[in-house]
Amino acid sequence: MEFLEWFMPTVWFVILALFLLLYVILDGFDLGVGILSLTSPSESQRTILMTSLGNVWDANETWLVLMGGALFGAFPLAYGTILKALYGPIYLMILGLILRAVAFEFRENAVNKRPWNLMFGIGSLLAAGSQGICLGTVLSGIPTDAAGHFIGSPWIWVNPSSLVVALTLIQGYVLIGSTYLILKTSGELQRLHVRTARLAAATTLGGALLITFTAPFASETLRQRLFDPTFLPFFVVLPLLGVALIVQLFRSLAMQQEVWPFVYTVMLFILSFAGLGVMVFPAVIPPSVTIFQASSSVSSMVFMLTFIGVLIPIMLFYNIYNYIAFRGKVSAE
């Protein structure tokens, strides 16, 4: 039993991280494309952008629903505490996702597409920004009492460091959205998004550097973790890999490659994510509440794992099939 009480929360932490990572990558490019659609020079080009998302956006968004359900089931305390602390940005995110989704469907049936184009782009931007604020607030810590309940101000998420994370995440989404479009389009539109990818890569890099260098000053816990010798190898290897990937990303963009910019961006996302994971683990409500304190019962986690664990490869399989069925360039019409 000792073993399971350590093992099961850890497994669920990893599964949650996987769901969140899949969400950030997959809906990340959806939201990025949504933001980029605000800059589309013509209606036909915007249609290509939207068509590239048509068959995938709702499945991609479902990873967020799944992450929510799994967090609720595996760490009920964290679900209540974090969502209550983030009341404002969570509802802003929901608002953004609702605007994005309905604009997508309404635009198809509308004669005058302009208001829905605007709503699609702004909804995407709002969702991306709110997610960044949620992430930034959780990373800088959520004050709790001894029982793990939220005790801070309802405005805890309004601060400069959350804003920096939000802006950086928006840039990251624009980057992955641009590289997805390089993959799915051709000609003039593809060249346009090589340029947006290059720009977004530079701004994302700037934001990431800013976060990396300011985080240790903002949070005591992060500072300790960064200088903890156990984790030192991670904090040496991860930045080096990051630099290598960024160099590769810029090179592949310069060489007009189609697939590699997207692949390198995804790898950069995974790398950043691993870095964040190592910084917070085993906290599920940073800085103080760990996965062991916030978890549901062991039997509950075992039960969930038998069902959801089996389904993870199946879900991945048919999602990948969906991408394969629609592989290749998107054309207007």
Add this chain to the structure above:
Amino acid sequence: MLATLDVVTLSRLQFALTAIFHMLWPVLSTGLAIYLVVLEAIWLRTRNPLYYQQARFWAKLYVLNFGIGVASGLPMEFQFGTNWAPLSEFAGDFFGSVLGFEGAMAFMLEAGFLGIMLFGWNKVPPVIHFLSTVMVAFGANLSVFWILSANSWLQTPSGGTFSDGHFHVQNYFAAINNPFMVRSVIHMALATVETSMLVVAAISAWSLMRQKAPEFFLFSFKLALVILLAVAPLQILAGHESAVQVAEHQPTKLAAIEALWDDQAAGSSPAWTVLASPDEASGSNRWSLSVPGAFSWILETRPQLSQPLRGLNSWPTDQRPHMVGLLFYAFRVMVAIGLAATALMALSLLLWWRGGLSAASFARWPWFSWAWILSAPAGYLAIESGWVVRCVGRQPWTVYGQLRTADAASVLPVGEVLTSLSVFAVLYTVLLVFALYFGSRIIAKGPNLTLEPPGLAAPMILPDRSGNV
């Protein structure tokens, strides 16, 4: 009024508003998906382009509806954390797991295959396409199963013990298969199919009344009618069974939906109240219209009650639901709509059987067309009323008999909840108006009767969102 609003009331209002709005969309996502499976099966068997065009036309409404359903579902899940954190902590072990299963088993299945179902006609072989449509329908119906299982657990919590402010699961299968589960899942699944078919029949009747694409819409009307005739009688039975389980497990809810104030002894034969003006202050009805001796016939199909029934007055006021008038009439609205719709179906069957049902009938008898057209909004109203009975009738409990709603809500600043509630109220009103507008545009435009089915040597062309290649 505003000054007296506390955060629990606001969170309840917000949950009610978002749930009532959300419920509008999964109806078609679930019920119409089954219709699409039937159409595609007929098409694959006959290879008649008419059935292919049917599948494509109804899928257009399906996708418009689906997007709003996905988006409006998000606040349902997240509210458990933002506004109902004590409930999440109390019941998360079980309740959260079930929402997780719903996501992994049902929701992802539906979303993962939807893209292929909508845009994959020329991308995958017909068998794979058919399989995708089946998976969308299967996923949507699995959602019904998990959501109704979770909600039933709130009604009849079982499968574990309650101690130190937590539900501890001992037997997951007993918790999933709680006393309310089976009959509630059946009642809801039938409701989605019935209302979806009313929608198909209503749109068909509207188009036939205007003599638009008569062959096309006469077929869709008849197919919907056949399914309705199979489903509606079963639904009356399922509805009755649901009332019986309420009598067994939630006596306060039964007393409220029947405005039953005083105890009734076993062996007695109380009257059944048809209409009344319930007055909670005096604990009686101001006036009522009732059928003597009918209550036990309706509940137990026998002349006398076999079990005593407790009236509302025998409970302390903090242990029984309020808003008795709402519960009493919501229940009656649901039942009346179910019965009236079934009568309309029987009448239409009679016409069909006597050879009087043709495309021209709908133009000749506008009242007949209008009866069918109005049956669609009535179907939605019946479903919403049913949910009001189910969840308002559960009060003052969130987890029946175990966790009070007042204790299940997060302590939040009133302004915060008031803001999110107001935004939802405005946003959802606007969305509903536009959804109806765009839906009616699809209907007014009608089906594309020149659409060619994907051939074996079909070129690889990506259809656009409106379904035109």
